[in-house]
Structure formats: structure tokens, C-alpha cells
Amino acid sequence: MALFILRRIGAGLVMLVALSMLVFVLLRLAPGDPVDAYIDPSAPLSPTEMAETRARLGLDRPLPVQYLAWMRQVAAGELGYSLQRNHEPVARLLSERIGPTLLLMGSGLVIAIIVGIAAGIVSAVNRGRPLDVALSVPAFVGISSPAFLTALVGLFVFSVILRWAPSGGMRTPGLPPSTGDLLRHLVLPACLLSIGHAALIMRYMRASLIEVLNQDYVRTARSKGVRERWVIVKHAVRNALLPVVTLIGSTLGAAVGGAIFIESVFNWPGMGLMLINAVEARDYPVIMAATLVVGACVLVANILTDIAYAAVDPRIKIA
Amino acid sequence: MAERAPLLELRGLRTVFRVRGREITPVDGVDLAIGAGETVALVGESGSGKSVTALSVMRLLPGTARIDAGQAILHRETGPVDLAGLDAEAMRAVRGAAIGMVFQEPMTSLNPVLTIGDQITEPLLVHGRCSRAQAGERAVAMLEAVGVPDPARRLAAYPHELSGGMRQRAMIAMALICRPGLLIADEPTTALDVTIQAQIVDLLEGLQREMGMGILFVTHNLGVVADMAHRVAIMYAGRIVEEGPVAEVFARPLHPYTRGLLASVPRPGEALALRRAGGRLAAVPGQVPSLMNLPRGCAFSTRCTLATDLCRAMPPDRVSPGPGRGVRCHHWAAA
Ligand SMILES: Nc1ncnc2c1ncn2[C@@H]1O[C@H](COP(=O)(O)OP(=O)(O)OP(=O)(O)O)[C@@H](O)[C@H]1O
Ligand code: SF4
Ligand SMILES: [Mg+2]
Numbered sequence: 001m002a003l004f005i006l007r008r009i010g011a012g013l014v015m016l017v018a019l020s021m022l023v024f025v026l027l028r029l030a031p032g033d034p035v036d037a038y039i040d041p042s043a044p045l046s047p048t049e050m051a052e053t054r055a056r057l058g059l060d061r062p063l064p065v066q067y068l069a070w071m072r073q074v075a076a077g078e079l080g081y082s083l084q085r086n087h088e089p090v091a092r093l094l095s096e097r098i099g100p101t102l103l104l105m106g107s108g109l110v111i112a113i114i115v116g117i118a119a120g121i122v123s124a125v126n127r128g129r130p131l132d133v134a135l136s137v138p139a140f141v142g143i144s145s146p147a148f149l150t151a152l153v154g155l156f157v158f159s160v161i162l163r164w165a166p167s168g169g170m171r172t173p174g175l176p177p178s179t180g181d182l183l184r185h186l187v188l189p190a191c192l193l194s195i196g197h198a199a200l201i202m203r204y205m206r207a208s209l210i211e212v213l214n215q216d217y218v219r220t221a222r223s224k225g226v227r228e229r230w231v232i233v234k235h236a237v238r239n240a241l242l243p244v245v246t247l248i249g250s251t252l253g254a255a256v257g258g259a260i261f262i263e264s265v266f267n268w269p270g271m272g273l274m275l276i277n278a279v280e281a282r283d284y285p286v287i288m289a290a291t292l293v294v295g296a297c298v299l300v301a302n303i304l305t306d307i308a309y310a311a312v313d314p315r316i317k318i319a
Numbered sequence: 320m321a322e323r324a325p326l327l328e329l330r331g332l333r334t335v336f337r338v339r340g341r342e343i344t345p346v347d348g349v350d351l352a353i354g355a356g357e358t359v360a361l362v363g364e365s366g367s368g369k370s371v372t373a374l375s376v377m378r379l380l381p382g383t384a385r386i387d388a389g390q391a392i393l394h395r396e397t398g399p400v401d402l403a404g405l406d407a408e409a410m411r412a413v414r415g416a417a418i419g420m421v422f423q424e425p426m427t428s429l430n431p432v433l434t435i436g437d438q439i440t441e442p443l444l445v446h447g448r449c450s451r452a453q454a455g456e457r458a459v460a461m462l463e464a465v466g467v468p469d470p471a472r473r474l475a476a477y478p479h480e481l482s483g484g485m486r487q488r489a490m491i492a493m494a495l496i497c498r499p500g501l502l503i504a505d506e507p508t509t510a511l512d513v514t515i516q517a518q519i520v521d522l523l524e525g526l527q528r529e530m531g532m533g534i535l536f537v538t539h540n541l542g543v544v545a546d547m548a549h550r551v552a553i554m555y556a557g558r559i560v561e562e563g564p565v566a567e568v569f570a571r572p573l574h575p576y577t578r579g580l581l582a583s584v585p586r587p588g589e590a591l592a593l594r595r596a597g598g599r600l601a602a603v604p605g606q607v608p609s610l611m612n613l614p615r616g617c618a619f620s621t622r623c624t625l626a627t628d629l630c631r632a633m634p635p636d637r638v639s640p641g642p643g644r645g646v647r648c649h650h651w652a653a654a
Contacts, residue, residue, distance in 0.1 A: 216427040222379055223422075224442040224493065225415035228407075238432050314432060314477040 008306055012299040019295045020074075023288060024067050070288065080285035082278075090289045093274060098293065100170055101270030105259045107186060108193030113248060116198040117241075120205025124240075125232060127210055135202070142199025147258040151265040154192040164188075168267035189266045193258050197251055204247045209240040242313055249305030252298050323354025325394050326533040327376070327501055332389035332403070334368075334375045343610040345371040347557035348389065350637065350645075355394075355500065358527065358534040360544040360565070362580070363554035364607055369537045372554070373505045376402060376535075377420055378410050393417060395500070415442040419494030419532075423506040425486035429478035435462075436474030439493045446497055461492040464529075466522060484515040491522065498530060505537045516540070520547055541580065545569060550643070553577050556608060556618035559637075563644035573640060573651040575623050579603035617649070625650050 045053070054060045058069065073080060079090035119135055126132045142150075159167040165188040166172065172181055212218065213236055221235040222228075260272030267273065271290050278286035310316040334346040345368040353359045361369050374380050376391050391402040395417060402413065414420075419442075422428040430438060439461065440454035449457065455474065462470035465488040478486055487507060494502060504523065508516035524547050527534060536548060544551050544565060551569075552562040553576065561574040572578045580603060605622030608614060616633050620626040627650070635649045 216422060216424055217430040219379055220420075220422060220428045220438075220490075220493075221430065221441075223377055223414055223420040225411050225413070225445050226441060227411065227445070230445075235430050235433070239430070312432065315479050 004310065005303070005307065008303045012296075012303055015299055016292065016295055020071065020288070020292055021067065023291045024070070025063070074289075074292070079289045082286050083283045084278075084281050084286075090285050093286060094271070094289055094293055097269065097271045097274045097290075100268060101259060101263070101272060102297075103186065104190060104193065104262065104268055104270060105255055107190035108259070108262075109197065109248075109252075109255060111190060112194035112197035112201060115194065116201025117205050117244065119198070120202040120244075121209060121232070121237060123202065123206040124209035124213065127206075132206075139199045139202050142195045143203065145196075147193075147196060148261045148265070150195050151189075151192050151262050154188065154195075155265055158188055168265075170269055189262045189268055193255070193262045196258065197248075197255060200251060201244060201248065204244050205240060208243050209236060212236045212240040215239070238312060242309065245305060245309045245312060249302050249309075252301045252305075256294050256298060323357050325352060325392075326355045326357070327351075327353045327394070327535070328390075328392040329372070329376070330390045330392065332372070332375060332391055333387045334371055334380065334384055335387040336371075336384045338383070338611075341611065344387075345557050345610060346375060349554075349557070349559055351552055351559060351562070353501065353533045353535055355533055356527065356531045357550065358536055358548045360548035360551045361535060361537045361554060362539070362541065362544060362551060364603075365539075366607055366610075367554040368557040369554055370505055373420070373503050373535065373537055376503065377414060377418060378402060378405070379414075379420075393501070412446070415494075415499070416446045416448075416497045417499050418501045418503060419497070419499040421487070421490050421494045421502065421504045421507045423509050425483050425490055425510060428490060429486055431478055433477075434474065435476050435478065435481070435489050439474075439489060439496060442493065442497045448497060457496060458492070461496045462489065464526065465489070465492045465495075466518075467492070483511055484518065487511060487515075487519055488522065491519075491526070495526065495530065495532070499532060501533045501535065503535045503537075506539065507536075508543065509539060516543070523547065553580065556610070556613060558618065558647060559645070560619065560648070561644075561646045563641075567641075567644065573644070573646040574619075574648050575625050575650075576603065576619050579622075617647075625653065 051060065058066060061069075070080070077091070079094065081087045081089055082093060119139070123132045123135045123139075145153075155167060159165045166185050168185075170182065170185050171177055172185075175181055209232075213232075217239075218231060218236055221231045226235070256272075259270070260275060262268065263270045263272035264276055271294065275287065275290045275294075277283075278290065329349050329351040332346055332349045332351075333344060336343050336345060345366075347368075349368075349372055351359065351361075351372075361372065363369055371380070371384070375386055378386075380386075386403045389403065392399050393402055393413065400409075400413075402410065405413065429435075436455065436458055439458040440451070443449055443454040443457060444451065448454075458474060459470045462473055467473055467485055467488050473481070473485075473489075478489075481489065487510075491507070494504075502523075507523075508519050511519065520543050523534065523536075526532075536543070538544060548565050550563065551565045552559045553568075553574065554560070555576050561568065561572065561577045568577065569581060572581050603622060608618060608621055614620050614631065616629075616631040617623070617626070617635055620630045623630065629649050633649075635647045637645050637647050638651065639645050640651060
């Protein structure tokens, strides 16, 4: 088991380095000069002043040198400083922002997994009956509407019209921080984030369980006199979960994308909002670090998925 | 042979499937009796309705099928019950307790994510026969009885860690752990290689001597029939076309289809040689008619060399040419 996890982590690190190179190169190839972010448009700099600024920011050296210098720093835990106005250390920006993002994404995923799996089971067991048909409608809507649309419509309906939830932020300004207040702010964006994933998980769970219910070993369980409810819960669901676990792992990347939308719509003070601001300002150190952290999170989640898969399926050789 | 107490009696059992808006009848008026402690072999070509018969008795048919007519009377200490008319909960109490079932495919019939021990103890626990701890002990004893080496350690194993033969032994242990009066074995050896087949047949014979259960043994293998069955029923297109004591049917088959099956088969005394040779059903010339499009008269008339206009016009009724024997053929006496 330990070896299995080590191998997965090793593979994850290689992926992470590849990701960092890709991001680095893509950003440098992108049109626009990071120096522009430091120039007051009403008072253009002379070419010498431009060069000085570049040299100060290390932007005049060849790409591989820039990359290696940056990686050395990253390895030492030194993520540099934001290129924006107050030059905050990137590490501090990240540590402030990562908590809210993990909270939002984590809640969204937990909701999606619970709702998706439960609805999938109900649908499969009632296949072709009214309940199954009724559940297929929200599932279809959830899968086919883009994340930003879900976010905007949800915001409009639930906080603007119905006023069930605050329309943004993580806390009510002026109130002392409390868990209740945090939850009130969290519920709507987390639910909206979960919709697409819940719908997808439900479709997979339904299809997978329908297939499993036709397997010989389910008939064997029935031939022993096992109650139908228990046949489903004990014999079928665990087998049906196998492909769903893989699906959940592979949607984590998409969940990050969805979280960025949700954060910007709900003004949620997480990494997504920070990343959007950083992209607008071409704040390279922040973009790079944030991308790497997001990438690392996805990789960790994928490793956890593999471990979960091995735990559910005894046939996986953990070696 | 001594008269046996009746155990299971199928009376005019008819099972219908709805396939693409049409109805087919894979089991069409089956009469069959199994006595306590008796082995009855059910033999027939692929598609003749053997599995559907077995699944009808267990009421494990898929949702597209239903028992349309007839009875399946199970005689229990508490009196006879018609399985075809039982409600779901009463039927559940019969499965695994009064009737155990072993399926053809040991590779797919065990749950891959549950341990052998969990699956073998389950019948005891769902029927409330004993505590969890006792169930573990009885599972070890049962695995020992079916010849699984090192049974205590096997309880923690998963199905994929066992060979096909061992899995089938585990299946048998699971089907018999509640000591049912009837075991239904649907081609339990077909998926196994020849030497393992022989071991499983010997095992079932031994278990029957010990536990005294009746066995409905579905098979393609006439060697196995000659070796272990007391009586044999030959099935063709959803009907039992001939039945009787094995020795008599093998010595003097009355139905042209049975004669075709036995044509290339040695006499019962040579059962071992037969089994070694694979003992497959001899190829009877011609095709099994489609259930969608059965002939109006005798279902075998499309392949029968003795077929007459009478055969093509009218399906033959069951006649009894001797004690314990039955045949469905207009011209059986010509044999
Ligand atoms: N799920 C099903 N849906 C529709 N028809 C079915 C189904 N299962 C069986 N049948 C029909 O019932 C007929 C009898 O099938 P059955 O499985 O009982 O045959 P069998 O005698 O057990 O054959 P084999 O030796 O191949 O196991 C088949 O011809 C098939 O057309
Ligand atoms: S009834 Fe006629 S067709 Fe059918 S088996 Fe007998 S002889 Fe052949
Ligand atoms: Mg069959």
C-alpha cells in the first residue's frame, strides 16, 4: 500500500513539473508585456526606463533561466511577490485564499457526491417508472447548462428574487465572524457548484447500477433469500460505485473551473477570484503559483481517488 | 426402487416472456416430479428451456417474464406450498433455506467485492439460523465438507483469489449451508474442465448421501446423467418429451429425439468412459425451431424422420408407457 501511494505521488510530481513548464511557457508566449502593468498609461516610459523595469523584475533573461530561477525559489518555499500595487508576498496571498476555495469546492463536491449517488440509486431501482422519469429532468438540465449560467440564474433566483441567501462574499460586513453566518453565505454557491457534478454522477450511478443489477452475482444473492433492499445496498451498490469513483476523480479538474466562475459571480474571496484578478493584471508570480497550487490539489485528489478505488475493489493489486 | 416421498412437483408449469411486443413460451406445460433425496437430470439442447424452468421454480425470472399457468408444489414439513403463488416475502423465505441453487458460471456468480466468508454465511444470517460467530464456524465446516483446503483462511479470501473449481465448491457450500431439502444445480460443471467436472459430480453425490437433499440437475452431459441421476427428463422446445429412470431411458429410449441424443453414446455401464470423452449431447441433425415460430403440431416434427401428417397437425399428449415413464410422441410404440 505504501509503495502504491509513493508511486502515485512520484507520478504526480512529474505531472506537476510538466504543468509548471507548460504554464510558464504559455504565459510568456501570451501577447502583452507584464511591464505594461507598471506603466501609467498617461505617462509613457522611455525605452531605457522600460529596460530597467524589466531587469528589476528579471524579465530580460532567457526563458529557461527565468524558469529555473523561479523553480529554485518555489522549491525553497519562496513564491515571490505580487507584481501588483502593494507587492504582497505570493505565499501569504495563497494561504489567505486557499482556505475559502477548499471550503467552497469541498462542500460543493460533497453535496454533488451525496445527491448524485442517492439520486442515481433511486433512479436505477425505479428504472422506467415515474420517479426515474421525474429525476431525469433536473439531471438533463444540470448536465446541459454551463456553469456560469447556473451560477447567474441561481444568484438571480435565490438571492435577488427570493432573498433566501446573501448575494455574495463570505461574511456579512460589520457582524462578528460566526459559523452560522459563514454557512448562510456558503450554501448557495456550494449548491450551485454541485449541480452539474451531481447530475453527471447521477447519470453514471444510474447506468452503472442498472448494469450491475443484471449481473449473475446479484441473482446469486437473491437465490440465497437476501432482501431486495439489502441486495441493492450490499451486493450491487458497491460494485456500481467503481466507475463512479473514477468519474468523480476525473471531474475534479472541471470542478476547479466551475469554482472560478462561482467565486467571481459570488465575490467569494478564494483562489479563483484572485486568479482572475491576477490574469487581468498579468501578475505572473501570482498566476504561476496559483496554477501550481490548483494543479497540486487536483493531483492530490486524483491520488485519493485511486486509493479509494483500490479500497472499494479488492481485485486491484496494490503493489 | 422404493417409492420416495414427493419433494417438488411441477404441474403444467408455463412461463412466458414478452420479447419485442410478442410473447414466447420457453416453458410450456412442464410436468416433473422430484422425490426426497432423488436426483433428477434435466437434459436438452441449448435454448430448450432448462434454465427458465429452474429460475421459474426459484421465482428469479427477469422482469420481462412471468409464470403464466401451472403450479410448482414444494412439500415441506409444514405441508405443501405452491411456489408459483407465493407472495414475495414468503418466496424469499424459501430461497436459500428450503431450496439452494448453484449456477453455471462460477466466475461471475460470486460477488467480486465481498469475501467468500461473507457470501457463504449470508444465507444463515438472512434466514436467522444462527449468530454471526456460529455462522463463521458453520461456514468453515461447510467449506471443509465441499473439499476446500484450509477453509478457515479461505473465509477472508475474495472470489478472484480462487480457481474456478474452488469457486464452484464455494457456491455449493453457499447453496447447501442452510441444509435445504432441494438443490437446483443449473449446469454446475459446464464451465469447468473435465477432471474438475468429475470431482464436482462426485462431491455432489457424496453430499447427497450425507445430507439427503433432492437434486434437480440441469446438464448437457449424458455421462453425468448416467453417473449420478436416478431419473432423467429430456426437454425439447419448452416441453418434457420423455422421462423415466435413467437406466430404462438409456436402455430403451422411446422418443425419436432421445434416440437421436443417445445415438452415439455408450451404454450406462460405460459412464466413466463417456464422461472422459466429454459426454456431450450427440448432434441431432437439423435446427431447433424458433420459439417465435413453432410448428403447429409436434415441435420436433421439423427434424423427425418418423414425422407423419398427424404429427404435423396435432401436438402429441403425454402418455405413460410404464411405471415412472412418460413420453410425448404419437409413434412411441414404433420404437
Ligand atoms: N431474458 C430472456 N429474454 C427473452 N428470452 C429469453 C430470456 N431468457 C431465456 N429466453 C428464451 O428462453 C429460451 C430458453 O432459454 P433457457 O435459458 O432456459 O435455455 P437452456 O435450456 O437453459 O439453454 P442452455 O443449455 O443454453 O443454458 C431461449 O430460447 C430464449 O429464447
Ligand atoms: S410426434 Fe411425430 S414428429 Fe413428434 S417426435 Fe413423435 S414421431 Fe416425431
Ligand atoms: Mg441454461
